[in-house]
Amino acid sequence: MMIDYHAAVRGALFDIRDVCDSADEIARQARYLDDGLLFIRDGRIAARMSWQEGEQYLDPQKGYTDLRGHILLPGFVDAHIHYPQTEMIGAFGEQLLEWLSTYTFPVESQFADPAYAAEIAQFFIDQLLSHGTTTAMVFCTLHPESVNALLTEALKRDMRLIAGKVMMDRHAPDYLTETAEQSYRQTRELIQRWQHQGRLGYAITPRFAPTSTPELLDAVRRLREEFPDTWLQTHLSENPNEVAWVNDLWPEHARYLDVYHHYQLTGERSVFAHGIHLHADEWQCLHDTGSAVAFCPTSNLFLGSGLFRLPACWRHKVRMGIGTDVGAGTTFSMLRTLGEAYKVGQLQSYRLRASEAFYHATLGGAHALRLDDKIGNFAVGKEADFIAIDPAVTPLQRLRVERCKDVYETLFVLMTLGDERNIRETWINGQRAWAASATPVG
Structure with missing residues (x-):
């Protein structure tokens, strides 16, 4: 031999x-x-x-x-992270909705500048590698420049990275709001440029239901139909006030997840960050559609969002990966993030064993992203x-x-x-x- x-x-x-x-x-x-x-x-x-x-x-x-x-x-798989929020990590004193308006939106406005986006993209990729993360699913900003900067840098490093331009057309400052048609057109151009370049993938990225009109989510649905091998990433049931807001904005739908499911956004390669305040029907829908969730313990604790129910995730057999969720998350380190996941489990009388924790950060995360045929173990x-x-x-x-x-x-x-x-x-x-x-x- x-x-x-x-x-x-x-x-x-x-x-x-x-x-x-x-x-x-x-x-x-x-x-x-x-x-x-x-x-x-x-x-x-x-x-x-x-x-x-x-x-x-x-x-x-x-x-x-x-x-x-x-x-x-x-290598560690980070199932949910925001590269434009790198510079605002550890921002003080707010919960989700106030945190977005006070810190996130002003910082993200800077990424219309290609030089600035490239500077932060290089720093971000350096941070991933120095913390042991070799694959990540990444939110960019509304600006195509932010996607081009990040994926250009990742391509140089030959990384397996999935990323996408944030799409939002309401309930955000004017400088971060677009029309549904503009969002569709720019996203389509980015998909055609980046999907399958090197080891890269593209994630269609509506920020979350509150910043999306029906027209925008319909545009997302159209893109999913046109490009079925792309991913989809968004946020789901992170904060009680957010859930209540979605109920007010979308009264025709019984649950938060029903909004996305109505527009055919659930399914394989769909990753929903957080999923803290889910009803049993929503867990079942995630299972039935082959969707995945990203458990983000440092972010959930830092913003006071709640405790992810890992036992429910196992019980309903829903794919799950671990996300650092920088910058609401407080570290790029998957080791630190797993330590916080253990504490979240302890608060619910669930003992997260080391073997399980490292599974979620490697092969389990790859499975959530539908990449377990390529990465995740030493097969x-x-x-x-x-x-x-x-x-x-x-x-x-x-x-x-x-x-x-x-x-x-x-x-x-x-x-x-x-x-x-x-x-x-x-x-x-x-x-x-x-x-x-x-x-x-x-």
Whole structure:
């Protein structure tokens, strides 16, 4: 047997074998090699095996990257994030609707400037990679310039990124409002330019029902029919006042989700952020249509929006990914975000195990975005997007990890004590895309 490869990486390997429909199944599907080898060819996983088994296949002239002491994980998948809100992260003192008008809309107005959009796009992509995120579903602004800047930068890095221009035609400042026809035309042009460029995808992006007239949502429906291989992203049932507002604006529909479902916006490749205040009928609709939700714990806690019901998500078998939701979310770090997800579960007497948490951030997130045939674990043939984590970069972490009984306890400690300093390397499509330049200190 010979293995044709261009790169090999040695380290501890952790992933989940297959898509799961319960936390218990995730625990059964988890696999770990304390000394493993990844062989990479043409940007894909060519083989995954133990060091003892794989050493014989190494080409002395090619060598290998030695990352012993690190845990190699599939790259993190961020199912919901706003790149224009990067600069306003941590804005004080408001809940959702007031937060939008006070902070978000003024900041987003700057992205009509292509140079400014390009500056923030580069910073944003750098942040994703340095925090271990290799795939993200991203909101841009109303301006086509914001999409062009972000996807141009992502294409340079060969990233698997999905993004779209925000669409809204009411209940926003005049400088961020468009007509439904203008929104349709600009979005259509962007889809034709960017869908399937490199590893990119396009998400049709109505901001949410309150900023959408019936005409706009009908335009979104038309785009979905014309381009069925695009994604759709929007917000759903994040805040009680938002839900009440939707009920007032759309009295002909029984529930918030019914508005989107009426315009045929539910379905495969549709991702609804938050989904905190859902009725059982809405959970059932999400399941029946193959739609997905994005659980955004840091954002939900920061804005006081409520607690996402992970048990209900499992019970109704709805696809789910984790979103940092920067800038209402307070970190790009998936490790920190998983720690907050654990606390959300604790407040509802649900114990989020490490295996389940890392599933949601990798293969589960890929499954929510309908990308699990391409990314999410170390299966042979998958794209080689992965990260190297040092589990002990501070004195406290070293003390704690030395006392961990197994990899699951180590991963849980990473969720509770870890952050971006633990990310040592990020690989994109089989190439090292980012590496820590200095050893972090505690």
